[in-house]
Amino acid sequence: MALLVVNRVYNNNTVLVDVGQKDQAIVQGKGVGFQKRHGDNILPTQVERIFYLNTNEAKQRFGTLLKDVPIDITMTSFAIIEMAKQTFHYPVLDYIYVTLTDHIAQTYKHIMAGKYQRSTVPDISAKYPTEYAIADKAVEMINHDLNVHFPRDAAQPIALHFINANGTENAEETKKIDQTDFGDNVNKIVKNVFREYGITRNITNQNYFDRLMIHLQYLVARLQTDEQDKRVLNQDIESDFQKLYPKSYRIASEICEKIQKRLQIKLNDNELIYFVIHIQRLIQEK
Template structure:
């Protein structure tokens, strides 16, 4: 592999045929210069990025961020791809590395990291959260930095976004915020604290997650038998009233009219939760 550009002692850009690659390895560029050949024995990781914006941003990251931050981010990404058994979007190399480095600096300066969506992230993305917990342990071992579970939640969001082959966190944040708003409204109406590990809570979360996907993608909702609808309205009046308020919230925030059939299904979930 012939060096095209040296980024630092541990990272270079190489040219192989018509393809440019970013190569990382300890001391891979030590005492090297442009057009020198590097041995594959010194290479830890090779990156080929199709997105030119990501390619340029990753070069900037390699030139500016501490190498230990870059290496720990890459370790987390590699572990996530193995644990989730799926490749992640290339943008994760930019987004997660930059996020982690910034978080480490904030923690060193004494800032407290808070994540108001933590409970919903844990419930909606349990596999990604487990990856985040592995990252927490590994970061502490490698860098002696103790990250809070709130930060683990942010790592899980980045992992989930890349798993869904997206670059932007917005869709993941939108559904998580939506669920958080709905849960908060139910807790307020019934004066209860919803247990995050209960089966009723998990079922409601699953239902809300798919409901929000239908809202985002403008897909039709399932119908409900008229007789069953009337039974739910009468038998579970408070739960149905709360579901109606959720419908009003969705209309206000997302400009979407939630069908009465969907409000009825949500009311059933609310009723189960309130009984617990």
């Protein structure tokens, strides 16, 4: 292992280090950051986990998450994803770093506030045994690393995150549609519509794309519990958006129509507006 030089100490157990001349990494280990300052060396024997930030996208993703999520939760989420890759050889799309971290942070917040509610995600473990095995291990890691008690059913929505972020080229073809798989259906509909309009995740829109993925996770949760957003928005907003952002409105409308038809549900106007906002940011429609 190359020389590890302290760049920033997050806490006693987590440090940002410079590796060689160009690369950076996050290292974790008991007491690895204790009384360390910028420029100090860290012995490789002190390191229990290391996550390389060897691309600009990885650095940007990590920096974005730290604005909203405590470092310990972020690192636990990253460790879970690495566990899925290395132990289960599970390929993932990059946006899972944002969506899974956000989900774990929100669940942690609810548990600590005594407001946790049992997951309403349907049990489809027979269909996706690998993803559920990853999620069970993830709950163990969360409870160990964060000194918290995530109940066993917390594994189900975590499994859904991995199902939705499956990175295999033929994942779309190999998954069989089931009406109970809300997340699977919603994700496929959005991806198919995006494909029609040539919308892809790239270096320019990656943050907005990842935020849309988070929105989809919460939309799925609302659909499963029949608790759509009932806030009353200004009645002129929808017509204004249709005039200001005609392409975004057209794409959002197509997505909502297909979700309603496929899942045989009725989306309220708020859901359409939220899609317009996300898509406008994503495609930067002026």
